[in-house]
Amino acid sequence: MNVFTDDEIGEHLLNVINKEFRDADLVELLGTFVSHKQEEGFSFGRMVHLHYALFGGQDRSVALRSVAAVEAFILALDILDDLEDQDGSEKRWTKEPIALSMNGSTALIMLATSMLQRVDSSGQAVARLSQSGMRAVTGQHHDLLESIHSEETYFRMIEHKSGSLMALACMVGTLLGKGEDDELVKAYAIEFGCAAQLANDIDDALRLDPTNDILHRKRTLPTLKLMEHEGEEADWLRHYYSGVITEDAFLERKKEVFEWASRSSAITYSMVKKRVYQLRAIEKVQDVDGQEEIKGQLIKVMQSI
Structure with missing residues (x-):
């Protein structure tokens, strides 16, 4: 189609x-x-x-x-x-x-x-x-x-x-x-929506541009898990989110913090969570009573994030 x-x-x-x-x-x-x-x-x-x-x-x-x-x-x-x-x-x-x-x-x-x-x-x-x-x-x-x-x-x-x-x-x-609801579709749609949001949040925590989530002090799974870490970078991040460190001061160490974030287990953990939602959604699609060709296209969309 x-x-x-x-x-x-x-x-x-x-x-x-x-x-x-x-x-x-x-x-x-x-x-x-x-x-x-x-x-x-x-x-x-x-x-x-x-x-x-x-x-x-x-x-x-x-x-x-x-x-x-x-x-x-x-x-x-x-x-x-x-x-x-x-x-x-x-x-x-x-x-x-x-x-x-x-x-x-x-x-x-x-x-x-x-x-x-x-x-x-x-x-x-x-x-x-x-x-x-x-x-x-x-x-x-x-x-x-x-x-x-x-x-x-x-x-x-x-x-x-x-x-x-x-x-x-x-x-x-x-x-x-x-012509009617399908609870299985609703269930996998919510799971796929969460997987897609996690994919966006992982990307937005690492991008080196003005839309970066860390720069805007956004609380997403990646940033929450980053602030659970120990060490100088994590302390710096927590201080920035609490307002102790100004944005200008943070920007001076932006590249260093983002490089640390990209290597951290917080990103790996977030990617695993995304994959769990993704696989749950794909499994449910396979159980739907619908046209097989379209189910295949849906699965390809879900696998692409």
């Missing part, structure tokens, strides 16, 4: 935006957001389409509209997430006045709901959109409160955020293709 390309999804979203919003400034703003997201890739849309096909869905028009609806919703939450975290300085929406970007996010949420309603006669997929969004917001709330101080609270948070959003993509496709 050929999934939609990023260009196809982006073009459809832009066409819908031009049709639904009559204000030229708003259309232009949303268009720049969609184009930026297109450059990153519409990975959630791929999961919508694969699950629609997994259970026999064949209408490419329904598939494209549902894919675009979910991507519009994910984009809206990405915008809010970056504005709330004061993160993503390279993102297009962080370069606009905050009020305009927040309003653009609201517009995308409304648009996503409207688009999905048009292909969801039962209302189940729209309900899933709302439920998953509320769970993701709950996870983000705990993240913003900086209440992530243990492995347990970290995993609870990413299951709410990343797990719920991956489940949203998979379950929208499932509901439209099958």
Whole structure:
């Protein structure tokens, strides 16, 4: 099965935006957001389409509209997430006045709901959109409160955020293709979402650029495990997170700290945890009663992170 390309999804979203919003400034703003997201890739849309096909869905028009609806919703939450975290300085929406970007996010949420309603006669997929969004917001709330101080609270948070959003993509496709929920799909979607988040957090703990998680004092599994270590570098890291050391002072030793982090058991431990989630998800995919060809494509996606 050929999934939609990023260009196809982006073009459809832009066409819908031009049709639904009559204000030229708003259309232009949303268009720049969609184009930026297109450059990153519409990975959630791929999961919508694969699950629609997994259970026999064949209408490419329904598939494209549902894919675009979910991507519009994910984009809206990405915008809010970056504005709330004061993160993503390279993102297009962080370069606009905050009020305009927040309003653009609201517009995308409304648009996503409207688009999905048009292909969801039962209302189940729209309900899933709302439920998953509320769970993701709950996870983000705990993240913003900086209440992530243990492995347990970290995993609870990413299951709410990343797990719920991956489940949203998979379950929208499932509901439209099958006409009902599938608890096995929901279970492996949450696990795959957590694996994908762990992969991102490992990368973000090691990258030598302004978006590095350590630089922003983010509490992820890799950074939490790094602060459990003994030694000078770990002490330095704990002092930085507690505010004893300033950002300027930290930057003077940034390369040294990141080299230490890359060699540490914290990264290895995080990679093992990612692999556990990954393998659990793949095992469940194999047990799903769906088209074998599509199951193979799903497994390849899961193995690629």
